[in-house]
Every structure is written in C-alpha cells, then in structure tokens.
Amino acid sequence: MPSARRPRSASSASSKSASGPADRPALHLTRFLPYRLSVLANTVSHTLAKLYEKRFGITIPEWRIIAVLGGGETMSAGEIAQRTAMDKVQVSRAISRMLESALIIRESGDTDRRKALLTLTPKALAIYAEIVPMALTYEEEVTDALSIDERAQLDTLLSRLQARADQLAARPAPIAPKMEAAPVRED
Amino acid sequence: MPSARRPRSASSASSKSASGPADRPALHLTRFLPYRLSVLANTVSHTLAKLYEKRFGITIPEWRIIAVLGGGETMSAGEIAQRTAMDKVQVSRAISRMLESALIIRESGDTDRRKALLTLTPKALAIYAEIVPMALTYEEEVTDALSIDERAQLDTLLSRLQARADQLAARPAPIAPKMEAAPVRED
DNA sequence: TCATTTTAGTTTCGTTTGAAACTGTTGCAA
DNA sequence: TTGCAACAGTTTCAAACGAAACTAAAATGA
Numbered sequence: 001m002p003s004a005r006r007p008r009s010a011s012s013a014s015s016k017s018a019s020g021p022a023d024r025p026a027l028h029l030t031r032f033l034p035y036r037l038s039v040l041a042n043t044v045s046h047t048l049a050k051l052y053e054k055r056f057g058i059t060i061p062e063w064r065i066i067a068v069l070g071g072g073e074t075m076s077a078g079e080i081a082q083r084t085a086m087d088k089v090q091v092s093r094a095i096s097r098m099l100e101s102a103l104i105i106r107e108s109g110d111t112d113r114r115k116a117l118l119t120l121t122p123k124a125l126a127i128y129a130e131i132v133p134m135a136l137t138y139e140e141e142v143t144d145a146l147s148i149d150e151r152a153q154l155d156t157l158l159s160r161l162q163a164r165a166d167q168l169a170a171r172p173a174p175i176a177p178k179m180e181a182a183p184v185r186e187d
Numbered sequence: 188m189p190s191a192r193r194p195r196s197a198s199s200a201s202s203k204s205a206s207g208p209a210d211r212p213a214l215h216l217t218r219f220l221p222y223r224l225s226v227l228a229n230t231v232s233h234t235l236a237k238l239y240e241k242r243f244g245i246t247i248p249e250w251r252i253i254a255v256l257g258g259g260e261t262m263s264a265g266e267i268a269q270r271t272a273m274d275k276v277q278v279s280r281a282i283s284r285m286l287e288s289a290l291i292i293r294e295s296g297d298t299d300r301r302k303a304l305l306t307l308t309p310k311a312l313a314i315y316a317e318i319v320p321m322a323l324t325y326e327e328e329v330t331d332a333l334s335i336d337e338r339a340q341l342d343t344l345l346s347r348l349q350a351r352a353d354q355l356a357a358r359p360a361p362i363a364p365k366m367e368a369a370p371v372r373e374d
Numbered sequence: 375t376c377a378t379t380t381t382a383g384t385t386t387c388g389t390t391t392g393a394a395a396c397t398g399t400t401g402c403a404a
Numbered sequence: 405t406t407g408c409a410a411c412a413g414t415t416t417c418a419a420a421c422g423a424a425a426c427t428a429a430a431a432t433g434a
Contacts, residue, residue, distance in 0.1 A: 008384085026319070027322055028412090029251065030272065033330065033341075034235050034322075035272075037224065037227055037228035038228045038288050040345060040352060041221075041224035041228035043224045043353060043356055044220070044221045045261055046356070047343050047355055048221050059390090067216050067219075067222075068216055070213070070214065071213065074202065078412060081214065082194055084216065085229075087392075088414090089393085089414080090391080090392085091413090092415090093391090094415055096414090108294055111414085112399075112400070114398075114413075115399095115411095116412085116413080120233070132212045132213070132214045133212055135219070135221075136212065136214060141351075145347045145348055145351035146348070150343075153337075155339060157340065157341050158224075158332060160224070160337075161227055161231075161330075161333070162226065162230065163332065164328070165230040165231050165329055166230060167338075248420095263383095264382075265381085265382060274422080275383065279382095279383060279384055280384095283384090299382085299429075300429060301382040301383070302383090303383080334421090
C-alpha cells in the first residue's frame, strides 16, 4: 500500500504550449512531504501549546526556553537560540517577557559584557516541574499510535530527514538567479 | 542504535544538594517529538518557500492554493481551506492577494451566492507548471536521505501520527482548571 | 410568511513575526 | 593606541497571524 507512487514524469513538462494536460506533472498536497510535516507539526504544537498556555500563561518560545534551562543551568541568549532552534530576535523577545513575569534572571557576564547570563527563577522551575510531565504525557499519547518498533523507526527517520534538510538549507541559493523566461511577472 | 531511549529521570548529577532532584523528570528538547517535528517542518518549509518566493513572489498560503487548484478545477474558499488545512481567514487573505496579482478569478456562484467560485488564471497555471517540478525535486532531495523501505515507513508513520494528533486535538480541553492567579507557587 | 439559525466569507484588532538596522562590546591588527 | 571588523542582543517596521466580531446569503421552522 505504501507503494502508491506519484506520477513523476516531470521531465518533459517544460512546454509552454500547455495543451496536453496529460504529461503535466501533478502534485497532491496531501502526499507532499513538506505539507504533511507542516500540518502534523502544527497540529501537535498547537495542541500541546494549548495545554500549557492556559495553565501557565506562557508561549511556545517561553516554554522552549524553560525547557532548555529547566535543569537549572545558566546560559547566554545566543546559546539558548542555538539549543531551541529559534532565532535571536525571538529569544530576545521571549526573554524580555520572561523578565517581566519574573521567570528568568539576567546577569551581566563578567568577562564578556555582551553576553548576559540567564537563569530560571524558582517560579519558572516550578512551572518546569509541572509542565514536563504534561508534555511527556502528551508525547506518549501521540506515539501510542505507533508500535515500539515504529517509534524507533520514527526516531531514525526524523534524524535523517533533519540532517538532510539542514544540508539542503545550507546550500547557497541557486547561483544563477535564472530570470530567463520570467513568464510570470507583471507588476 | 535507533532505540535510544530517553532517560526518564534527570541526570542525577545535580550540583545542587537542594531537595531531591533525583526523580525530577527531565525533558531534552532535541528528543522531544513536538519540537523535532516543528524544527524539521520549519526547515523544510522555509527552504522550499525560498525557492519559489524569490522566483514567483508568492507566499506559502498562495502556493498551497495554487497547488490545490493547479489541475484547473474550480472550488469555493471553504473547500480550499479544507484541502490546504488552512483556516478560512488565511485563505480569504491569500485569495485577495491573488486577486490583486491576477492569479485567481472569483465568480459568484449561481445557486448559492455565498459561495464564490475560484479558478486559477493562466498566469497562475504557468506558475504551477514551473513550481511543481521544483517542489518535487526538492522533496526528492530530502527523501533521498532515506531508503525505499524507509520512505514507505515514513508514509505510514506520518499518517498514523497525524490521525492520532487529530484525535487528540479534537478532544475537549481538560475541564478547565483555569486558575486565574498563582497557579504556581513561588516557593 | 417572517423570524431564527446556520453557513460562507470578510474585516477588525491586537499580537507575533522576521529582516534589517541599530547599540554596545570585544577582538584584532596596523 | 587607534581603527575596524565581528559579535551579542535589541529595536524598529511592515507584513502576517488568530480570534472574534461582522456582513450577507441560505436554510430552517413556526
């Protein structure tokens, strides 16, 4: 059943004559990996976020920061950005919200005053302690849809895909802007 | 190797002697499914979006609409929303952008004048014809990281997870505890 | 029939986002 | 030293978003 293949005959479709829809490559969104990933990730994130947003009044970025600092460690905003895969703007904003709500403490670094050292407050650690079981429970509820073997497969697949996706993302944009045949541009 | 399990108890090496951190559940973001899905989906979507945003000046929602109407069909905004998994507001806005850039045509329905019938213009169909091969190529580049068997597995796993996630999302929120103040004690 | 509810889609409003510009700090090198 | 590039974070600004309110057109039903 998984062998449902997509018509992959993209090669000869470049004709502008557009007459024969026969060999026009088609794309079914519901089978298209980027779409599927996006929808799934959204469903999962939103469901989870609702659980803790209501309860603790924190957003996804704040939750992520709490997650990486939850062990009580101290780190810089840049390091948080790396570990949470958020960009520095997002981290900066989340931190200022958290400063206001007393979830985080910022101290100026001694050696390098550009880097601020960030640590969770006890209040945030308490949230962490409450939220983690919720999060793990939800994760388990989702993965309950899979057998043990499948969960291992999933782990492997996601890692592989992420590695490849990172690689492709790092690839510089096609060097030639290829404006030739700009068939769609009107202004 | 893929069966690396998550250590469900914190790494006991908590330097603080404070209380009993021994059995405090920990969560490593990099192994947490919602996070992994979110990062992967983002990487993939963004990389792909860059390919066509630059080239055609369309956004992700617009691309999705083009994708579902690319066969030349006509459908209502509501149907588009369903098929693209976007909400009606998002669809409405994407459509008005597309009307401005002459990518779509809106006709009032005969039988039901609430429903507008939407069809792509030739210009949009041309974009579709160009974008689909790009999109499929990108998808293949990503899935090249997987064996044939693994691609089939991925298909299965994603479907299962989506089904479960939908089911959990539909579940009514736990009887709103909705504590207004101090859901978390400070000490 | 006329009032009410439901459905389709749009608008509004406050928030969130991302890219780019900006501030302040450090490292480096002439 | 000074001068400048690189770095860490923040701010700005316009676009994008989501929830809820809104308009308009069916459907329901009394």
